[in-house]
Amino acid sequence: AMPGLAAPNVPLVNPVTMAKFVDALPVPPIAVPTGTRTHAAFGSRPLPFYRMPMRAFSARVHRDLPPTPQWGYAGSTPGPTIVTRRGEPVLVEWANELPTRHFLPIDHNIHGAETSKPDVRTITHVHGARVSAPNDGWPEDWYVPGKSLTALYPGDQDATTLWYHDHAMGITRLNIYAGLFGGFHVHDDDEQALGLPSGEFDIPLMLYDRLLAKSGKLYYPVSDDPEAPWVSECRGDAVLCNGKLYPYLDVEPRRYRLRLINAANTSFFNLSLSHGKPFQQIGSDQGLLAAPTDRLNIELYPAERAEVIVDFSAYAGQSVQLRHQADGIVEFRVRAKGRRDTSVVPAALRPVQRIDPSTAVQDRVLALGEQDDSGGNPMTMLLDGKMWSDPISEKPRKGTVETWTFVNVTGDAHPIHLHLVRFQVLERRPFDLFAWNARKELKFTGPSIRPAAHEAGWKDTVRCDPGMVTRIITRFDGEPGKYVWHCHYLEHEDNEMMRPYELV
Ligand code: C2O
Ligand code: CU
Structure with a gap:
């Protein structure tokens, strides 16, 4: 049992006792557009139109277990993979066709899950997509079974592995746990010319x-x-x-x-x-x-x-x-034999232009913190000491470069994600927690650690270690509007570790 958690009221599977490697790995099917539609932003150009109904379904996760009730896009978890190309906009209708009661226990004391709100509310976000605010899946734009929302993904970004998932206020952790996620891959000509396995x-x-x-x-x-x-x-x-x-x-x-x-x-x-x-x-x-x-x-x-x-x-x-x-x-x-492999892995993949820190117009120092109850248990996790409902404090200007400095004052790592933008990791650096707590002074206690090669490309989520300051740099390109940044520990995200920011 984990500390603070009730002993499960049902017998649980011990995975160690399960037979290994008896089920074939499912590869999620590639989503097929149901047709084409136009969108005002692209005039009369016909754009691929996808319909993704969120549905309850049951499927075996293992040969020797009874089927598991889940929620999934198009009735599977993961949902079908949407495959697009740079410069090829697509429209997706995210349709909520779920039952009206959640099948997971809802804790009504968590922010956003007040009893006045329906049990089942969803809004889909494509993680890492460069989209305008109305298409991004604003957490409070959730809707209930029977409703749907169509979003435009302009495809204005380089080849990458994105994923779509639920983002509804206060209940994302349960919706994703239930199975509401899938892949969203972007290709581009440069990437496809490399000759990688495809x-x-x-x-x-x-x-x-x-x-x-x-x-x-x-x-x-x-x-x-x-x-x-x-x-x-x-x-x-x-x-x-x-x-x-x-x-x-x-x-x-x-x-x-x-x-x-x-x-x-x-x-x-x-x-x-x-x-x-x-x-x-x-x-x-x-x-x-x-x-x-x-x-x-x-x-x-x-x-x-x-x-x-x-x-x-x-x-x-x-x-x-x-x-x-x-x-x-x-x-x-x-297998013993296969077809001829003509793929290659070139020594140079794609230039990653480093953003020059001297071009930053602003450095935002933001604490990743927690609010303790009297017993020392965290009641909520906060970003920069603020709640979701506090006024927007981060208002980067369109087209400008900023650095964001995350000061982790908790005992845990937190994966921090910014919507809309891609960023680069500049450094991690140990700091003096006492000086921070006493005077909000950022006093470093060791040398700056530069990102290793695997973190020197474009990121949208960064691990912020405890006892460390983690600094990122980004150019706020995109459509003005309200977006969010948050911890991607879903339990943290749902309990105040998410803040709006506004691109102005
Ligand atoms: Cu993967 Cu705000 O989300
Ligand atoms: Cu967190």
Whole structure:
């Protein structure tokens, strides 16, 4: 049992006892437009139109477990992958066709989940998409079953691995836990000219952990403290990939491009390959790195992505496992023979122009903090000491460069995500917590740590370590309007660790 959490009222599955690698890995289908429509922003140009109905469904996550009731886009978790190209706008109708009651326990004491609000409310955000504010999935623009919202994604960005997920105020953690997420991939000509593995050899692996009841149902933890009903983290021991626990995938002895996506509520994944060889990482949150970089271990925090090349050519007839910590979570079974592999991994992928910090017009120093109750338990997590409902304090001007300095005064790491923009990590640096708490003074206690190669590309979510200041730089390009920035630990996000910002 986790501290602060009630003992589960139902028997849970112990994943260690489950048979490994008995289910084939599902690769989410590529979404097919239902037709074309026009949008005022693009005149009479016909744009691909997708309809994504959110529905309740049941599916087995493991051969030996009863079907698990879930909620998913187009009735599956992950939902179908939307595949687009740079410069190719698409329209997506996100239709809420869910039942009117949530099947997970709702804690009505959490911000935004007051009893006056309906149990089921959704709004979809495409994580990392460069879109205008009305299309971004503003958390308070949620709607109820029977309603839908059509959003325009202009495709005004480089090739990358994005993902869509629910973002409704105060209840995102339950909606995503229920299964409301899927992939959204952007291609571009430059990326496709590189000759990387593509098509059936380009596979998304959406990773997320759950607590599973023996009945097959998802179990979401509840607090054992009526005074502090907030569950501040949700970690499960069953690590799922694309809807299955311990799946296997038959592969050819050749190179694959794997898109690793952390879709978990609070857990990070520490990924490696069982043969002890490195991944060749080619991309991060916002697309290709300047050059491939070898990595024995890849740590992914919630919402972070890594694109990797794995070459199975020397393992014909053998198997290789993707591991999280010491445990195999996906098994690749390499066939004895395959088709000829004509893919390449060029030494140069895409130039990443570093943003010059001297061009920044503003440095915003923002604390990642918590509000304690008398017993020392955090009641809420705050950004810069402010609540969601406090007036907007961050108003970057369109086209300007800013640095944002996150001062983590908590004992945990927090993956911080900004909507709309892509950014670069400048540095991490240890600081004196006492000087900060006493005088709000930023006193460094060690040297600046520059990002390693895998963090030197474009990002949209950054791990902010405890005891560290984490500084990012971005150019606020995009349509003026209100966007959000938040911690991507969904339990934190739902309990005040989310703030609006306004591009003016
Ligand atoms: Cu992945 Cu604000 O979201
Ligand atoms: Cu957090």
